[in-house]
Amino acid sequence: MLSHDQLVKLLENMLLQRAVDTRGFQLNRQGKIGIAMGSEGHEAVQAGAGMAFERGKDLLYPYYRNTGITLAVGFALEDIFRSQFARATDTTGGKSIINHVTDKKKGIASISSILAAQCPHAVGAAYAIKYRAEHDRIVLCQFGEGSTSEGEWHESLNFAAIQQLPIVFLCENNQWAISTPISKQMGNPSVAARAEGYGIQGVVVDGFDPVAVYDAVRRAREKAVSGGGPTLVEAMCYRFLSHTTDDDERTYRTREEVAEQRANDPVPRYEARLVKQGVLTQEQIEAMRKAIAARVNATTDAVESEPSPDPSTLYDEVYAGSHEVWI
Numbered sequence: 001m002l003s004h005d006q007l008v009k010l011l012e013n014m015l016l017q018r019a020v021d022t023r024g025f026q027l028n029r030q031g032k033i034g035i036a037m038g039s040e041g042h043e044a045v046q047a048g049a050g051m052a053f054e055r056g057k058d059l060l061y062p063y064y065r066n067t068g069i070t071l072a073v074g075f076a077l078e079d080i081f082r083s084q085f086a087r088a089t090d091t092t093g094g095k096s097i098i099n100h101v102t103d104k105k106k107g108i109a110s111i112s113s114i115l116a117a118q119c120p121h122a123v124g125a126a127y128a129i130k131y132r133a134e135h136d137r138i139v140l141c142q143f144g145e146g147s148t149s150e151g152e153w154h155e156s157l158n159f160a161a162i163q164q165l166p167i168v169f170l171c172e173n174n175q176w177a178i179s180t181p182i183s184k185q186m187g188n189p190s191v192a193a194r195a196e197g198y199g200i201q202g203v204v205v206d207g208f209d210p211v212a213v214y215d216a217v218r219r220a221r222e223k224a225v226s227g228g229g230p231t232l233v234e235a236m237c238y239r240f241l242s243h244t245t246d247d248d249e250r251t252y253r254t255r256e257e258v259a260e261q262r263a264n265d266p267v268p269r270y271e272a273r274l275v276k277q278g279v280l281t282q283e284q285i286e287a288m289r290k291a292i293a294a295r296v297n298a299t300t301d302a303v304e305s306e307p308s309p310d311p312s313t314l315y316d317e318v319y320a321g322s323h324e325v326w327i
Contacts, residue, residue, distance in 0.1 A: 002051075002211060007279050010051060010210045014043035014267050015289055016077070017068035019296045021241070024084060024098070028245040032304070033084045037099055039065045041240040044266035045172050047072055048213025049235075052221055053140055059107045059129075061122035061141040064099045065172070066111070069142065074106045077295070081303040093316065094309040116143060116150035119169075123156045126165035126230075138166040138224045140217070145234075146177025148191050157232065161198040164229035168220040171232065172207065174239035179252040192234040200230045207237030208266040238264065 002010075017039060024036035039046065042065060050072020053060060060073055067080060079091055083101055086094035091102060102110040109125070112118055122141035129137050147153050148171065160167050171191045175182055182189045195202030201223070205216040213235055220231035238261040242249040249258075274280045280288075 002214065004279060006051060007211075007274060010047045010214070011270055011274060011280070011285070012288060012292070013047040013050060013068060013072045014210065014270060015292050016071060016296075017043045017046065018267055019292050020067060020071070020077070020080060023081075023296055023300055025241075025245060027084065027300070033086075033098065035098055035244055035246055036084070037064060037244045038241040039068050041174060041238045041261070041266070042172055042207070043068055044210040044270065045170075045207045045213050045235040045237055048210035048215075049140065049142070049170055049217045051210075051214050052217035054136070054138075054221070055106070057107075057137045058221075059109065059122075059125050059137075059139045061109045061118040061125070061139060062111055063115075063118060063143050063147070064111055064113060065144065066142055067099055070101055070103075070108055073108065075101060075103055075108060077299050078303055079103075081299055082306070085303055085306070086308070087303060087306045088309040088313075089303075089306050093313060095314075095318070116147040116152040116156075119143065119147070119150075119152050119156035120159075122167060123160050123165060126160060126167035127163060129166055130163065136225050138168060138221050140168050140170060140221075142170045142172060144177065145171055145173040145175075145182065145191055146180065146185065147171075148194070149177070149185055157195075157198045157200070157230070160230045161200045164227070166224040167230045168217060168224060169230060169232045170217065171234045172237055173234055174237050176239055176243075176249075176253070178243045178247065179249075181253075190234070192232055195232040200232060202232045202234065204234045204236065207235030208264045208269060210266065210270060237266070240265070 021038040021040050027033045028036040046066060046068030050069040053073050055074055062069060082090040084098045088094055100111040102108055119141055122139050126139040173191055177185055192202035192204045203216050206212045216233050220233055223231055240258060271285050275282055
C-alpha cells in the first residue's frame with residue numbers, strides 16, 4: 001500500500017509532466033525549439049511505473065514519449081529543457097532531438113527514434129543481469145502499441161521468454177500509432193493477449209490510474225527478480241495531443257473522439273481521488289500546481305540563457321578518430 005507521501009509524489013510527477021508538455025508546445029509555437037512531443041494522457045502510466053522502478057538498481061529503456069518516467073526516476077528537469085533548446089550544456093552537447101535523453105548513472109538508456117529499437121537493447125541488458133547473477137535488479141522496457149508491429153519487438157519477447165530474463169515490458173497503448181488506429185494495425189486489439197504466444201504472462205491495467213499501474217509494474221518486478229521471467233503489461237491510455245508539433249491529428253480523428261476520451265483525463269481524475277480520500281485539499285493541489293509552474297518557468301528562463309553549441313563541436317563524440325573525408 002502506498003504511503004501518503006507516495007500518493008502525493010505521483011500527483012507531483014503527473015503535474016510536472018503536463019507542465020513540461022505545455023511548455024514544449026509553447027516554445028515550439030514561439031519558434032524557440034524545432035519540435036515538441038507531448039505525453040498528455042500518459043501521465044498516470046509513467047508516474048506509476050516510475051515509482052515501481054528501483055533507483056540505483058533497475059535499468060530503464062524508454063521510448064520517445066517517456067519524458068514523465070525519466071523525470072520520475074531522477075532525470076534533471078534542467079536537462080529536459082537543455083535537450084529541447086539543444087544547448088551546449090545538454091548531455092549530448094545539443095546534438096540529439098528532443099526527448100532523446102540518457103543518463104547512465106541513473107540507469108536511463110539512450111532513446112532511439114526507430115520504433116522498437118530499444119527492445120533488443122533492453123533484452124540484452126536483462127541477459128547481462130542474469131548472466132552476472134545480479135539480484136534484485138530488472139530492466140523496464142517501454143514502448144507504444146505501434147512498436148508491437150515491429151519485428152524487433154517480437155524477437156525481443158521471444159528471446160526474453162526463452163531465457164526467462166528479469167525484464168518487464170510495458171506497453172503504453174494510447175490507441176494511435178501516429179495516425180494509424182488499432183483497427184488498422186492489428187487483428188486482435190489486445191497487446192497483452194500476445195504474451196501467451198511467447199509463454200509469458202500478459203496483464204492489462206487502467207493506464208489512467210497511477211496506483212493501478214504502480215501495482216501492476218511492482219508485481220511484475222517482484223516476479224522478475226524472483227526468477228519468474230518476463231511480464232508484458234499493457235496500460236490502456238490515450239494520446240490527447242497530436243503525435244508531435246509537426247503532426248495535425250485533426251486530419252485522422254474527430255474532435256468528438258478526443259472529447260469523449262477527455263472524460264478519462266488522468267490528472268483531474270487523480271486529483272479528485274486524492275481530495276475524496278482526504279490525502280490533499282483542493283487548495284493544496286492548486287498550490288502544488290502553482291509551485292510546479294513557477295519551477296518550470298524559472299528552469300526555462302535559466303536554460304534558454306545558456307550558450308548554444310560551438311559549431312566546431314559538431315563532430316565531437318560522433319566518430320572515433322578523425323571525421324575528415326578518407327577517400
